[in-house]
Amino acid sequence: xxxxxxIGGGIAGIETASALTDAGHWVTVIEKEAQVGGKLNNWSYLxxxxxxxxxxxxxxxxxxxxxxxxxxxxxxxxxxxRKNGKFNxxxxxxxxxxxxxxxxxxxxxxxxxxxKEEYGYKIYDHVITSADxxxxxxxxxxxxVAAGENPKRIAFVHCVGSRDEKSGNHYCSKVCxxxxxxxxxxxxxxxxxxxxxxFYMDLRMYxxxxxxxxxxxxxxxDIEFIRGRLSEASEKIDKSLLIKAxxxxxxxxxxxxxxxxxxxxxxxxxxxxxxxxxSCGIGCEDSGFLKTADSFLKSNFSEQEGIFLAGSxxxxxxxxxxxxxxxxxxQEVNNWLxxx
Amino acid sequence: xxxxxxxxIKQRTIDxxxxxxxxxNEVLEMEPSFKVCLSCGGxxxxxxxxxxxxxxxRRMNLLLRRGETxxxxxxxxxxxxxxxxMLVCPRGINIRNVIMLIKKSIPKYKTVTL
Numbered sequence: 001x002x003x004x005x006x007i008g009g010g011i012a013g014i015e016t017a018s019a020l021t022d023a024g025h026w027v028t029v030i031e032k033e034a035q036v037g038g039k040l041n042n043w044s045y046l047x048x049x050x051x052x053x054x055x056x057x058x059x060x061x062x063x064x065x066x067x068x069x070x071x072x073x074x075x076x077x078x079x080x081x082r083k084n085g086k087f088n089x090x091x092x093x094x095x096x097x098x099x100x101x102x103x104x105x106x107x108x109x110x111x112x113x114x115x116k117e118e119y120g121y122k123i124y125d126h127v128i129t130s131a132d133x134x135x136x137x138x139x140x141x142x143x144x145v146a147a148g149e150n151p152k153r154i155a156f157v158h159c160v161g162s163r164d165e166k167s168g169n170h171y172c173s174k175v176c177x178x179x180x181x182x183x184x185x186x187x188x189x190x191x192x193x194x195x196x197x198x199f200y201m202d203l204r205m206y207x208x209x210x211x212x213x214x215x216x217x218x219x220x221x222d223i224e225f226i227r228g229r230l231s232e233a234s235e236k237i238d239k240s241l242l243i244k245a246x247x248x249x250x251x252x253x254x255x256x257x258x259x260x261x262x263x264x265x266x267x268x269x270x271x272x273x274x275x276x277x278x279s280c281g282i283g284c285e286d287s288g289f290l291k292t293a294d295s296f297l298k299s300n301f302s303e304q305e306g307i308f309l310a311g312s313x314x315x316x317x318x319x320x321x322x323x324x325x326x327x328x329x330x331q332e333v334n335n336w337l338x339x340x
Numbered sequence: 341x342x343x344x345x346x347x348x349i350k351q352r353t354i355d356x357x358x359x360x361x362x363x364x365n366e367v368l369e370m371e372p373s374f375k376v377c378l379s380c381g382g383x384x385x386x387x388x389x390x391x392x393x394x395x396x397x398r399r400m401n402l403l404l405r406r407g408e409t410x411x412x413x414x415x416x417x418x419x420x421x422x423x424x425x426m427l428v429c430p431r432g433i434n435i436r437n438v439i440m441l442i443k444k445s446i447p448k449y450k451t452v453t454l
Contacts, residue, residue: 218376249379250402256356
């Protein structure tokens, strides 16, 4: 029986583990947190159809309890070495695991919005990120602002930490546009009286039913889209915010007083990714995400034979794309083991 | 009044807090298809008037949404209501009706902005 070690117990890790167990392999998942699911645990509802995250989480949990693979919780990989055609994996600085193949499924990190100081995250009271808002969108979430009243005017900023030289991220995080549209609609359902604005550079509705949801946001939910990037936000004495942008379609500057500012934060490669990758001979893209051996035909292969890649450690990815990428990783690992 | 030679310069910044949305709301209510304008400019590209006068149909949307009623009223007079823009619009907006609605209601809501 071949042993496969999977690093990361998020969507990609668990999905790959489940498929490889079904294929008859011995699988061990290494997860640094106490629970599986990774970043999925930060979210409440998924685009484009408002699927409750619990639905996906319970399927992952079912797989963990029913299938015969083991998960080492609160464990991290210290090093990976090759030995006699196998991998020697040192975990949490003490134990050693021996594996025939390794799957890296370490995921992403959310952009730290404090780095865009001009938007005032953690400086002003009513500036929050899309991840913060997601918690408030749960049925018992409290949306009220300073005076204990619901916000009357809310603005979303797209591309926070993405497509931005100043943040050092040139790439597009792919999922924030549709997340903004989804969250704007959810806010509208909770706050029928509020004015809701989205400040965007481009709207990238790349996926199935994304464009339709954007249209619905305009048509049915009266979300106003303004093309222009926010230059700054400043807090007034009553804790409301003055925001400035260019209305690029009119070609004129625009200012607006609002009660709540939501920053649609992008995805970044995990902080330890570059050094961890270098230590086992895997390369990184300029974006910081892990490099695949070929962008078309080997999207699950790293540059090292026997080390495979699954999910958003390779690029920003939606939940849907992550599941598909993980399943294809399992297929590639299985085929590779059979060929050996 | 005695002219001292001073002029008042109109502020270029759009002050959204001063926005009067009554005309916009009336137009959107009567012609909801207008909500989904993407500002793609297809209408302006095909417009029969643009060759003859400086006119931009796409800007009607913006002027309306920013409450620029004075400019809107003078601009909209240039439309010949031929309807070519409606053939091009990727969102199927009844642009001619939008123009007609604005023409009809603008005298009610015309505001002078400094």
